Amino acid sequence: MIALLQRVSAASVSVKEQEIARIDRGLLALIAVHRDDEPHDITRMAERILTYRVFPDTEGRMNRSVEAIKGSLLLVPQFTLTADTRKGTRASFTKGADPDKARHYFDELAGLCSERLAQVALGHFAADMQVHLVNDGPVTFWIES
Secondary structure (H helix, E strand, O other): OEEEEEEEEEEEEEEOOEEEEEEOOEEEEEEEOEOOOOHHHHHHHHHHHHHOOOEEOOOOOEEEOOOOOOOEEEEEEOHHHHOEOOOOOOOEOOOEOOHHHHHHHHHHHHHHHHHHOOEEEEOOOOOOEEEEEEEEEEEEEEEEO
16 A cells, blocks of 8 residues: 655545545545555554654654644545556556455545544545645655555
8 A cells, every 4th residue: 555645734625626525734645555455554554644753743853643643634545646657658557456445445544544543534535536735844755555
């Protein structure tokens, strides 16, 4: 699994001009599932997202996680993160999981994160979404399970 983590002061997702999810201070995580991912990758990714230290401590160092600050989390499915862009001018998506597997893994990830964090909001799987964010820093990290 891949997560593109962005520390945000606010983020939201809209589908067909209707806002479906919104968070304040926390993380926006764009999520992709590889075809070779296994169930243990879901648990590993949840742990990494919730405990990755991207928020400043009292000295301004990135030593606090979204869980530690009791922040919010917005999970957005984004299969394009699995793209192979090494050749040509058009991406290949053969590394991505099939839609049923990807949806199941995304839902499981959301469930695990919701068990430990009070506010977990979700984008809509397989929808044409507009994602709005105020990137805080900016701070962005690419993590894999």
